[in-house]
Amino acid sequence: MKSPKKTLKDEEAVSPVIGVILMVAITVIMAAIVAGFVFGVIQTPQATPTASITIDSMSTTSPDDNLTVTILHQSGDTLNASDTKVVITNLGTDDSTEVTLFSITDDFKTGERVPIDTGGDVTATSGDEIEVRIVDTPSGGTVSQLTETYQ
Numbered sequence: 260m261k262s263p264k265k266t267l268k269d270e271e272a273v274s275p276v277i278g279v280i281l282m283v284a285i286t287v288i289m290a291a292i293v294a295g296f297v298f299g300v301i302q303t304p305q306a307t308p309t310a311s312i313t314i315d316s317m318s319t320t321s322p323d324d325n326l327t328v329t330i331l332h333q334s335g336d337t338l339n340a341s342d343t344k345v346v347i348t349n350l351g352t353d354d355s356t357e358v359t360l361f362s363i364t365d366d367f368k369t370g371e372r373v374p375i376d377t378g379g380d381v382t383a384t385s386g387d388e389i390e391v392r393i394v395d396t397p398s399g400g401t402v403s404q405l406t407e408t409y410q
Contacts, residue, residue, distance in 0.1 A: 307400025310335030312393055314407045315372050317383070324382040326409075328391055329374045338367040342396050349381050350388040350406070356380035383409040 295301035315331040328347055332338070340360040348355040356377045360367055367373060383389060387409045393402040 305395075305398040307395050307398040308336035308338055308402055310338060310367075310393075310402050312403040312405070314389075314391055314405050317389060317407065317409050319383055319409075323379060324384055325379045326377045326381045326383045326389070327374055328377070328389065329372050330391060330393070331372050332367050332369050334369055337369070338393070338395070338402065340366055343367065343402070344394050344396060345375055346390075346392040346394060347375065347377055347381050348390045348392075349383055350390055352382070352387070354381040385410060 292301070311333040312335075313331050313333055315329040317326065317328050319326055326347070326349070330345070338360065343360040345358045345360060346355065347358070358375050358377075360373065381389075389407055389409050391403075391405045391407075393404075394400070395402050
């Protein structure tokens with residue numbers, strides 16, 4: 260019969276070796292993460308600007324009922340026009356258009372009104388639900404989403 264002490268004698272140095280290997284692995288992983296941030300491989304996501312925006316007015320032109328929506332920036336962050344798009348959708352007909360604010364203004368600041376002509380892509384008649392969504396393109400986040408009934 261073999262003594263249990265003899266079988267354990269050969270495995271005395273296993274624990275310190277495993278500890279060293281784990282510490283080296285953790286150090287390498289941490290160095291890779293830091294290098295990723297330093298060299299720009301890993302980017303932190305941009306925050307979506309916050310702003311209170313309302314639909315100031317909606318109107319159509321005859322005879323084709325082409326929709327024009329005027330939005331009002333009530334408060335909050337100034338929106339960079341080249342980084343902001345406005346999506347206008349008639350929820351009843353699924354007509355939709357996407358407009359960049361850059362084509363209309365430089366920056367969209369508190370107190371400013373911006374009329375947005377849908378260019379015939381969206382039409383509206385009385386009772387239609389119109390959705391206006393303001394999107395910040397760098398972050399991909401929605402700044403404001405508004406729904407109003409066209410009268």
